[in-house]
Amino acid sequence: xxxxxxxxxxxxxxxxxxxxxxxxxxxxxxxxxxxxxxxxxxxxxxxxxxxxxxxxxxxxxxxxxxxxxxxxxxxxxxxxxxxxxxxxxxxxxxxxxxxxxxxxxxxxxxxxxxxxxxxxxxxxxxxxxxxxxxxxxxxxxxxxxxxxxxxxxxxxxxxxxxxxxxxxxxxxxxxxxxxxxxxxxxxxxxxxxxxxxxxxxxxxxxxxxxxxxxxxxxxxxxxxxxxxxxxxxxxxxxxxxxxxxxxxxxxxxxxxxxxxxxxxxxxxxxxxxxxxxxxxxxxxxxxxxxxxxxxxxxxxxxxxxxxxxx
Amino acid sequence: xxxxxxxxxxxxxxxxxxxxxxxxxxxxxxxxxxxxxxxxxxxxxxxxxxxxxxxxxxxxxxxxxxxxxxxxxxxxxxxxxxxxxxxxxxxxxxxxxxxxxxxxxxxxxxxxxxxxxxxxxxxxxxxxxxxxxxxxxxxxxxxxxxxxxxxxxxxxxxxxxxxxxxxxxxxxxxxxxxxxxxxxxxxxxxxxxxxxxxxxxxxxxxxxxxxxxxxxxxxxxxxxxxxxxxxxxxxxxxxxxxxxxxxxxxxxxxxxxxxxxxxxxxxxxxxxxxxxxxxxxxxxxxxxxxxxxxxxxxxxxxxxxxxxxxxxxxxxxxxxxxxxxxxxxxxxxxxxxxxxxxxxxxxxxxxxxxxxxxxxxxxxxxxxxxxxxxxxxxxxxxxxxxxxxxxxxxxxxxxxxxxxxxxxxxxxxxxxxxxxxxxxxxxxxxxxxxxxxxxxxxxxxxxxxxxxxxxxxxxxxxxxxxxxxxxxxxxxxxxxxxxxxxxxxxxxxxxxxxxxxxxxxxxxxxxx
Numbered sequence: 001x002x003x004x005x006x007x008x009x010x011x012x013x014x015x016x017x018x019x020x021x022x023x024x025x026x027x028x029x030x031x032x033x034x035x036x037x038x039x040x041x042x043x044x045x046x047x048x049x050x051x052x053x054x055x056x057x058x059x060x061x062x063x064x065x066x067x068x069x070x071x072x073x074x075x076x077x078x079x080x081x082x083x084x085x086x087x088x089x090x091x092x093x094x095x096x097x098x099x100x101x102x103x104x105x106x107x108x109x110x111x112x113x114x115x116x117x118x119x120x121x122x123x124x125x126x127x128x129x130x131x132x133x134x135x136x137x138x139x140x141x142x143x144x145x146x147x148x149x150x151x152x153x154x155x156x157x158x159x160x161x162x163x164x165x166x167x168x169x170x171x172x173x174x175x176x177x178x179x180x181x182x183x184x185x186x187x188x189x190x191x192x193x194x195x196x197x198x199x200x201x202x203x204x205x206x207x208x209x210x211x212x213x214x215x216x217x218x219x220x221x222x223x224x225x226x227x228x229x230x231x232x233x234x235x236x237x238x239x240x241x242x243x244x245x246x247x248x249x250x251x252x253x254x255x256x257x258x259x260x261x262x263x264x265x266x267x268x269x270x271x272x273x274x275x276x277x278x279x280x281x282x283x284x285x286x287x288x289x290x291x292x293x294x295x296x297x298x299x300x301x302x303x304x305x306x307x308x309x310x
Numbered sequence: 311x312x313x314x315x316x317x318x319x320x321x322x323x324x325x326x327x328x329x330x331x332x333x334x335x336x337x338x339x340x341x342x343x344x345x346x347x348x349x350x351x352x353x354x355x356x357x358x359x360x361x362x363x364x365x366x367x368x369x370x371x372x373x374x375x376x377x378x379x380x381x382x383x384x385x386x387x388x389x390x391x392x393x394x395x396x397x398x399x400x401x402x403x404x405x406x407x408x409x410x411x412x413x414x415x416x417x418x419x420x421x422x423x424x425x426x427x428x429x430x431x432x433x434x435x436x437x438x439x440x441x442x443x444x445x446x447x448x449x450x451x452x453x454x455x456x457x458x459x460x461x462x463x464x465x466x467x468x469x470x471x472x473x474x475x476x477x478x479x480x481x482x483x484x485x486x487x488x489x490x491x492x493x494x495x496x497x498x499x500x501x502x503x504x505x506x507x508x509x510x511x512x513x514x515x516x517x518x519x520x521x522x523x524x525x526x527x528x529x530x531x532x533x534x535x536x537x538x539x540x541x542x543x544x545x546x547x548x549x550x551x552x553x554x555x556x557x558x559x560x561x562x563x564x565x566x567x568x569x570x571x572x573x574x575x576x577x578x579x580x581x582x583x584x585x586x587x588x589x590x591x592x593x594x595x596x597x598x599x600x601x602x603x604x605x606x607x608x609x610x611x612x613x614x615x616x617x618x619x620x621x622x623x624x625x626x627x628x629x630x631x632x633x634x635x636x637x638x639x640x641x642x643x644x645x646x647x648x649x650x651x652x653x654x655x656x657x658x659x660x661x662x663x664x665x666x667x668x669x670x671x672x673x674x675x676x677x678x679x680x681x682x683x684x685x686x687x688x689x690x691x692x693x694x695x696x697x698x699x700x701x702x703x704x705x706x707x708x709x710x711x712x713x714x715x716x717x718x719x720x721x722x723x724x725x726x727x728x729x730x731x732x733x734x735x736x737x738x739x740x741x742x743x744x745x746x747x748x749x750x751x752x753x754x755x756x757x758x759x760x761x762x763x764x765x766x767x768x769x770x771x772x773x774x775x776x777x778x779x780x781x782x783x784x785x786x787x788x789x790x791x792x793x794x795x796x797x798x799x800x801x802x803x804x805x806x807x808x809x810x811x812x813x814x815x816x817x818x819x820x821x822x
Binding site: 040041051056166167259272 | 726
């Protein structure tokens with residue numbers, strides 16, 4: 001148990017450092033890009049003095065180090081500042097949208113696992129078999145088709161043609177089905193390959209041969225012996241995939257008009273709404289870090305070897 | 311037995327997922343398109359989330375399109391661009407043009423129950439012009455020295471100098487009147503707007519919808535007709551269009567040029583076509599060579615087939631001659647000084663000794679698909695007369711700061727939003743500070759004089775002279791004004807597009 005505690009502590013410290021680095025990088029990057037929120041707020045035909053006044057009100061004319069220190073100070077207490085364009089608290093805006101994006105990401109995650117696990121195991125158990133070949137084609141396609149395009153195809157087929165699902169919004173479970181599929185299918189393609197590779201590798205090991213020699217049936221060999229061990233590498237990959245899902249949600253939310261974090265951020269980028277872009281990047285980095293932290297801990301629990309080497 | 315169960319695990323997982331999804335999908339498939347809503351609820355798709363619902367805090371069109379139904383202004387503008395009474399029953403100006411007097415209606419109440427008084431107007435004007443707040447629209451009202459309540463229902467605007475554009479500012483979205491008690495409390499109008507308009511605010515789910523409900527105490531007897539008005543925020547034009555066909559949307563604010571016929575031909579939908587308030591231009595940086603030479607600018611004007619650009623990129627419209635929207639009464643009725651004539655363009659370029667090998671760049675904001683398409687047409691037309699032309703795409707914010715702010719460009723494509731008063735277009739247009747960096751003292755002088763001239767026919771004459779000079783000097787190629795298309799369900803009646811303000815008037819709209 002003490003091993004787990006020390007693992008948690010070490011990884012948490014690393015997470016904090018990662019976040020600080022990410023915060024600094026984001027701060028610098030959003031300011032390196034040309035563009036000015038005050039000009040967006042003022043609009044065309046506003047006199048230059050007006051733009052300067054708005055800049056002063058927003059505080060974007062203050063020295064960079066002052067802005068940086070002020071922003072970091074806010075971050076520590078969980079204050080992301082206010083949107084330059086709407087004047088609303090960024091934290092409140094994110095808080096109202098995050099549940100929607102997380103719901104979408106988790107739904108997509110379930111979809112990707114539900115496809116990747118059975119398909120990957122079946123493919124890996126008999127490399128070169130019919131299922132493996134179908135799985136191969138499936139992952140090729142899944143990786144090649146971007147999730148937003150998949151989203152448009154699904155929308156055309158199931159919302160426009162068949163009218164089974166709504167075209168826009170996020171009011172009910174039905175609203176999440178197509179976006180979750182669009183996102184989940186793309187991710188499942190990658191996962192299928194990893195599961196397959198992992199199962200194939202385990203199948204070549206001596207203990208599998210030993211199990212066969214003991215007279216165990218093929219399915220028992222696959223499911224009871226090989227599967228458990230092949231899941232280990234999957235845990236880490238799957239957790240990182242969850243991070244990718246959050247990223248993919250940005251575009252898919254746009255396609256399906258879902259009021260999540262993605263659309264909020266996209267608009268903010270166009271409007272140079274710096275506090276919003278910064279906050280979103282930090283939240284994204286946080287999700288990624290936490291996901292990989294969880295993955296490490298899970299790996300630590302499930303893998304005796306890692307425990308010994310700690 | 312055990313073996314069989316184990317064998318099934320992965321397949322059961324997959325099967326269950328599929329069944330679950332189909333079940334969810336099929337459940338109320340029948341109800342799709344006609345989700346539970348009022349018979350008199352109008353659902354309108356708008357192409358983005360407004361920045362705020364505070365009429366003073368933004369310059370965003372989406373905000374004004376939404377809040378038009380929530381707030382009222384002192385005066386309104388009709389389809390011919392003439393001012394009409396609204397909250398003010400009547401108005402007058404003294405002989406020097408220094409004092410404007412507005413007499414308010416006495417039967418108006420705000421959505422929170424308070425009656426409208428002159429002091430509300432005073433508080434509103436103090437708010438928008440508050441220097442500490444730095445609201446983007448503070449300058450619109452001009453040299454206002456003081457706004458006072460002469461009595462409960464009379465407001466006086468005292469000006470430092472005559473300022474004819476005041477009426478236009480009061481009729482625009484930023485002229486919305488707010489209640490004084492909430493202003494004093496520092497109420498967040500951006501989040502929870504309270505006005506005297508035909509609909510009261512119910513809920514705003516960011517990036518999803520804005521719900522309004524009929525205001526029973528609205529000052530007009532027969533309006534509004536609708537029970538509820540819902541704005542759905544949908545960025546994708548194709549999703550808007552399919553939503554309209556499916557009946558889940560009653561009106562949509564984006565119909566792409568190639569979809570116009572689909573909306574016209576579908577028996578369940580129709581198209582509202584209004585001349586917009588935009589002046590579409592190919593703007594020229596006159597501070598960069600060779601564009602300082604008026605012959606070169608005229609050559610560009612001759613090289614462009616404006617109707618073609620309007621039809622192919624902007625979905626149709628009327629060609630223009632000067633820096634104003636074509637439909638407006640101030641737009642001068644003069645023939646195109648440099649009509650489409652590629653040979654004349656070539657001749658002028660040669661005469662000016664332009665180096666045709668040097669590449670000219672058209673910088674375009676990439677978020678406006680129509681402008682990007684127009685840029686491609688301009689490129690082809692300019693190459694036709696021998697110029698070599700590149701296109702550079704930039705995002706909106708970069709366009710605003712680099713092109714519009716710092717004039718770092720050769721040519722650019724944009725549409726200038728209409729203003730009720732020509733002064734808003736021409737102030738600063740010819741003093742070298744505008745992004746064309748064009749200077750003309752006569753235009754600047756005429757504009758100043760017109761601003762101080764309260765008599766309308768005199769103003770019109772002054773503006774006509776200014777617009778003529780602009781047409782001949784070509785600081786921008788004036789392509790013209792496009793149509794604004796609103797897709798509607800066939801059963802939607804009484805919808806009015808306020809073309810001059812580019813907003814919607816839903817007061818007399820109803821669903822048959």
